[in-house]
Amino acid sequence: KQPLVEVKGLKKFFEVGHGQVLKAVNNLNLTIHKGETVGLVGESGCGKSTAGRTIIRLYEPTAGQVLFNGRNIYDLKGKELLQLRRGMQMIFQDPYASLNPRMTVGDIIGEALDIHGLAKGKARQERIIELLRLVGLNAEHANRFPHEFSGGQRQRVGIARALAVEPQFIICDEPISALDVSIQAQVVNLLKDLQEKMGLTYLFIAHDLAMVKYISDRVAVMYLGKMVELAESFELYDRPLHPYTQALLSAIPIPDPEVEASRQRIILQGDVPSPINPPSGCHFRTRCRYAKPICAEQEPELRDMGGGHMVACHFAGEVGR
Ligand code: SF4
């Protein structure tokens, strides 16, 4: 397995006034391999979108590095930066907000080609149609405007635009959260097909574990700016070791009514604390039913519990399940 994206000690802090600092992403370490999909999951405000935007350099970091094909992206300037912009793309949660309503779909996709000088004239038109077909739309759609499409179709346009520049790595920031349940699977399947065809690598951001289950090879769980657990997908769903992950998983309904009835739901106590002033020690301790005094005093480090299953909990392997 070859690393494509290596996130090292990444921090992104925001000054929010009165000398207060929001530590949206606080020391993130993550390696994403070529052809892999890593799911990044957490409740809103946990820092997952900020992490995505910093990894792709839509934001400059407070500290840390992101290596893309071995080069630190924050060192790049001019032509090299433009080249990076081709290599890394983003698909957004709300395709409607991210598509210019006054441009036709053909122009939206064509604009991406123009920025990087990828095709002109007839070749450009052919490429636009090819991209539309690739995402399950057709040539005739090129002359229409975003408002003429359904939510699922708009997301397909967003995907076509991202693919126009032939990226290696795509960050999908909650690409299906705003879609009807019936459409979600279609978009996930499309992303999977495209990955196979084009050898793409994904970071797939979502707010619940059910959404990333079928697409992710590995899943990372974030809580208040920190990664608390990372494991192979099947391992994480089978044997979650962090109390937060256990609670998130127990909230996913199981279709079998008998299994569902015999299951114990873990209700998270309290609200998510403010990320501006997170609890001392383990940030999760105010909502953790296993918290002990040490949890307030010492921050748990991420530990490898075997086979790359990383967990940040003083009592990993001892509590829950
Ligand atoms: Fe709960 Fe303590 Fe583990 Fe944090 S370190 S998850 S508070 S048991």
Ligand code: MG
């Ligand atoms: Mg978000």
